[in-house]
Amino acid sequence: MExxxxxxxxFCGTQPVAAVLWxxxxxxxxxxxxxxxxxxxxxxxAQTIQPFFYGQFLPxxxxxTVSSFTNPGDQKAALLACSLDMxxxxxxxxxxxxSRGEPVVMxxxxxxxxxxLVVKKDGPVQSPADLRGKRxxxxxxxxxEILLREVLxxxxxxxxxxxxxxxxDFFDMGTxxxxxxxxxxLSGEPFPAVAQLQGYGRILSYPYFDDxxxxxxxxxxxxxxxxxxxxxxxxxxxRAHARAxxxxxxxxxxxxxxxxxxxxxxxxxxxxAGNIELAWKMDTSFVQKAKNLGIRMQxxxxxxxxxDYGKLFDLSFVExxxxxxxxxxx
Numbered sequence: 001m002e003x004x005x006x007x008x009x010x011f012c013g014t015q016p017v018a019a020v021l022w023x024x025x026x027x028x029x030x031x032x033x034x035x036x037x038x039x040x041x042x043x044x045x046a047q048t049i050q051p052f053f054y055g056q057f058l059p060x061x062x063x064x065t066v067s068s069f070t071n072p073g074d075q076k077a078a079l080l081a082c083s084l085d086m087x088x089x090x091x092x093x094x095x096x097x098x099s100r101g102e103p104v105v106m107x108x109x110x111x112x113x114x115x116x117l118v119v120k121k122d123g124p125v126q127s128p129a130d131l132r133g134k135r136x137x138x139x140x141x142x143x144x145e146i147l148l149r150e151v152l153x154x155x156x157x158x159x160x161x162x163x164x165x166x167x168x169d170f171f172d173m174g175t176x177x178x179x180x181x182x183x184x185x186l187s188g189e190p191f192p193a194v195a196q197l198q199g200y201g202r203i204l205s206y207p208y209f210d211d212x213x214x215x216x217x218x219x220x221x222x223x224x225x226x227x228x229x230x231x232x233x234x235x236x237x238x239r240a241h242a243r244a245x246x247x248x249x250x251x252x253x254x255x256x257x258x259x260x261x262x263x264x265x266x267x268x269x270x271x272x273a274g275n276i277e278l279a280w281k282m283d284t285s286f287v288q289k290a291k292n293l294g295i296r297m298q299x300x301x302x303x304x305x306x307x308d309y310g311k312l313f314d315l316s317f318v319e320x321x322x323x324x325x326x327x328x329x330x
Contacts, residue, residue, distance in 0.1 A: 037063045038237060041075040041087030044068045046259035046269055047111040047189065047276045048088050048218065053244035053258075058236060072218070076104065079223060086237050090218045092143045095294045098307030103224035107317045108238050109279035109286065110218040113208065115147055116192035116275060118201045119184040120177060125204060128155035137168035137176055137185035143217065146296050147207040148186040154209070177201055190264055193272035206275060213296065214289040215277065227314060238317040242280040249278055280318065287313050 038058070040051040055064040069075045072089040076097055079087045088110045089097075097104050119125040125134065128151050138145050149159045157163060168176050173185040178200040185191075186207065195201025208215040220241055222234055248255040255278075256269045287309055297303045 036061055037065065038086070038233070039084045040064060040066045040237075041069055041078055041084045042066065042110075043070070043072075043075075043088065044262040045189075046255070046262070046264060046272070047114045047278065049255065049259055050110070050241055050244040050248065050278060050280075051086075051088070053247060054237070054240040056247070057240040057243040062236070064240075076102075076221070079104065079221060082223075085226065085233065086220055086222050088218055089221055090143050091216050091290050091293060092146065092297060092302075094219065094221055094312060095290065095297060095307055096303055098312040099294075099303040099305055104221045104312070105224050105227050105314050106219040106221050106282070106312060107227070107234055107314050108220045108241050109216070109282050110220050110241075112215040112217050112277040112279045113206070114188045114217050114276050115144055115186065115208075116189070116206055117148070117151060117184060117186045117204045118173075118177065118192045118195045119204045121200055121202045123183065123202075125184060128152065128205060129157070131155070131184060132157055132162050133164075134183035135164045135166050135181070137166050137173045137182040137187075139170060139187075140167060141302060143293075144186050144188060146213065146293065146300065146302075149300065150209060150212060150296065151186070151205065151207045174198070174201070189272040189275055190268045192275070193268050197268060197271055212289070213293045214285075216286060216289045216293070219282070224311065231317075234317055235320065238280075239321055242318070242321050245278045245280040281322075282313065282315055282318050284315075287315070 040054060042048045042051040051064070051066050058064055067078070067084065069078070072093045075084070075087040076089045076093060078084045080102060091106070094104055094106050117128070125131055131152065136148065138148050152159045152163060159165060166182050168182060168185065170187055170191060173182070173187050173191055174195055176182045177185055177195065178198075184204070192201070192203055196203060220238075227234055252273065256266055256273070259269050260266050290313065291309055294303065294306050294309075298306060
């Protein structure tokens, strides 16, 4: 156990032999909310912005510290190393982690949508079927690869035989498309919006299929031990996440202003806004889409086995917030 300025942590290797001592310590701590500092992880992107607003919605004595990361894998690793209490990650990476037995639990959605298939503005591709023989930029092992393969399969194309998949970093896709190194790419925002605004790209399609994976993208995860031993902490974090999401959804100008501080131009944010959905709600449909995603991941060899989805997703915190009398969002 680690204590710091009234903050109590009972996770990451708590030993059962000390159970009696924990009981006495817990009885001496005010209930129900003991933690005073929470450590959060997210990306500095418009679609993963909510943790930066948690402080407005947590109990007054709590302090929220937000660490920013460049990829979801590092966020998940920091959570497993007990450096974070809650962090964002993609649904695909959460499935991958759980399939390996890592004790992560998704307790709220973070964002939906955010992906697009982009082709040359004046090129010949008018439908996914026209991608036959074309070079398509992608990042292997990502949600975007899975969506790209889904698009191609629905167009009757084999990703391995009918097109050439070219590994390109997200930040280089625009340059590759504009320079003719690739004919298309499937990526997340803001890169599709940048391609349109700079005049070299055109969005061919948004790869969301409600009968399969749908528009799910990322969520907020915690350790399973945290759910078991500090449900009050998770409850407050999910409440803050939901309220921050509703706050920003109802105030697009504030959302754009804050997101622009991450280095994303305002015109790009406004162009991509229609393809970004801040989220917090999860339900059985969300879980079913995650299962569909897991099936595709196993087919692609990204995971060896399916995880226990009942352990990976805990809807109870979202459901509790939905059932509670709703507070006015400031």
